[in-house]
Amino acid sequence: MKLLVTADLHIGRRCSKLPEDVARDHAPVKMWRRIVDFAIAEQVDALLIAGDIVDHDRGFYEALNAIEGGIERLDSAGIRCIAVAGNHDVEVMKRLRRTLETDNFDLLGQGGRWECVQLAGHDGGRHTDVWGWSFPQSQVTTNPMPQLTADMLESGTPSIGLLHCDRGAGSDSVYCPVPGGDFARSGIGTWVLGHVHKPASADSVRSEPRNFYAGSPQPLHPGEPGPHGPWMIDIGPDGTTTVTHLPLATVRYETVTVAVDAPGAELTAKDDLHGAVVEAVRTAARGIVADQPDLQHLCCRVRIVGRTPLDEEQLRDEWQRVFANDTDQVSFVVDDVTAYLEPVAAFDIRPHLDVEALANHSTPLGEAAKFYLQLTGEREMSDEARAHVDLIQQRITHDVYSRVRSWLDDEDKTFGQDQACRLAAEQTRRLIETLHAQGPGERHA
Template sequence: MRILHTADWHIGQTLNGWSRDHEHRAFLDRLQDVILAEDVDALLVAGDVFDGINPSGEAQRLLYGAIARMVRSCPHLQIILTAGNHDPAQRLEAPEAVLKELGVHVLGTLRRGAEGVDLDRHLIALRDRHGAIRAHVLAVPFLRQADLPGLRLGAEDGDEPAITAAVRALHREMTEAAVARVGGLPLLAMGHLTCSGGLASDGAERRILIGGEHAVPPDVFPGELAYVALGHLHRPQSLDGGRVRYSGSAFPLSASEIAYDHGVTLIDLSDGVSHRHIPIDRPVPMFRLPRSGSGKLEDMLAALAEITLSSDTPRDKQPFLYLSLIADRPVTMLAAEIETLMERTPARLAGLSITRSDQPAQERPPATLAETSPEDLFLSAFQEVHGTPPDAHHLAAFRDALSEA
């Protein structure tokens, strides 16, 4: 039996206002090719299916259209989707009654009954193309504080924080109950969280905080779990000898992910449990100029000249550029030059950072909001990223967003 582990699709994401729908369509088409080529029986999507809690109609059409095509081309395929911290959990579950008829399970929230977690819902049998049960998966969505009953924030339970102890107890409870049901067949699990020892990227992954804690050790997953399919960290990586693994995101979601080997993970249950990474080519190139640090505009132009760009490339397929510049002239003048440059360059600006050569090191922000305000933090962050204070329309947009939060 073969299972495909993937996560962190972030459908609906934009970069500096640019849609990434073309990239998501290309990725989902390639994913379908892998499912057929590798004879996959089940697809696990471990959270952050969407990029935000209010996905557009187009983002939802992308997802459900892809699911329909996958099931149509591979009728025996089972699909299990669990919510991540970016996902609208209830909205993700809304079409469950229809999707379940197609062999698609959607779990946005942790369901409990009188006797604990509802295993009839969260423990899912995985069948091969002949209908025989070959394994089971404990499908666990992103956990929130309410999912950890009895949690006392700030407390210590022995040698570990209360959050770690609570997550450990939840997975131990679920695993013990599942083992009693699976009859010796392989038991896998899905989750969406940060494991200590995992390498995170900057710019796209939110630090998930509960009671000040954002990471748990991989040994919170009991040894009876043959494989743990995780989402949240965007770099493909394995922990605990490969038993606990992040498949990584579909393609780079920020400048810090440009060097990642994006792809999916194929799990093979033919002889024990083994897995291998399958790279997936990114649909659109992404560059950071310079590759590290900051440089002058002249240096950036020289680096840009080495990139093959074509004016015939459709807008939604043009490369993304992150530019990090040192201002050797007024920041407003340099920003205007960049704007003019991008108007005649067949590429899309994903981000621009301008640092004045005489700019002093930025002070670290206060540790708590009691010592500052959200608007002060916004002003500081905007200045640090762009090298210039926000205009009136930036400030107005921030205040509108804050009023709706």
């Protein structure tokens, strides 16, 4: 059995920090249609939604036609839609259920009670129980889990739980607080949760008992970074369940770090800042697209870090100069992705370290500086330094690198002395930074 699951679409809202036309074209209602398309293409048995499909009353009219049309298409494909109401859509979902002219939509747990439906797979195999509980009003301060007792569950039957809740919150929460341990004790192997918009990590869903936040399938603001999209639950003939995240979102929010002291790309003038930002964003975008191929718009918060002889205030002024004409954001295209830069950047700039001067001292810091200069080719490499590099190359080649060799492109499948030098230089630079920060008493010991 294949179940596509999601939560927190918030139809009626728009993705923030995007131009108005882009936000409209990539609104949650468009993601709903893509989820329906995906469910039909994958021939899933059901689509499950863990609350907040609609964002308050303002999403009712926008949601009505979209949801009704989507459910009709799912019905034609033999796919059932099962949902619970969250704190944002409790009243809207009641109205939608009364308005929808279809029997293929189940709103579980109305009135704050547990309710179960049985799903039979397309192949006629064993059925799966789906349990759900809906918000009876927009604020709930009590934990509904004690109402779900063991005698209500069918022994030996795979089961899925749908709940919109504030997992791990105290009793002062008004969004259905549930202690985390209640899910493992419930007897239900997999819980799909709504309310938190950031999706769970892949590691957290590997084995039962599992409970995870599905997250918003399309992120809505910079506080929701990382990949977004629905999840697929596969239930095998023996009841074994696997859960996989599907990063189908077309929008992503990320913080991009720009190192002003990156080897070979150190800033020497304030004007160099913009080129460094563009290169960092390009690298980030291409790395993200490799894992999220549907990405079209990347919203970036820029973080500028490192040591430089340039004055931090000058760099701040140079950054703000780009946005001086009341520009909310600037954008440029990286392959097929449009990247947007927010006007406010974070700066963590430290004074420049004169490694050449440090290398003139016979101290642990001085010895590290000498080694660094040899690794970067600024001084002739000693026999001792060369032996260290050879050892690094041998150990990585035999102990680590061989394990990932099959993942790499052909041109990257050798780990030579140049790569070993770069790796050693990065680590030595960090050591120099640490020793220098300790102060004279420590670093000259």
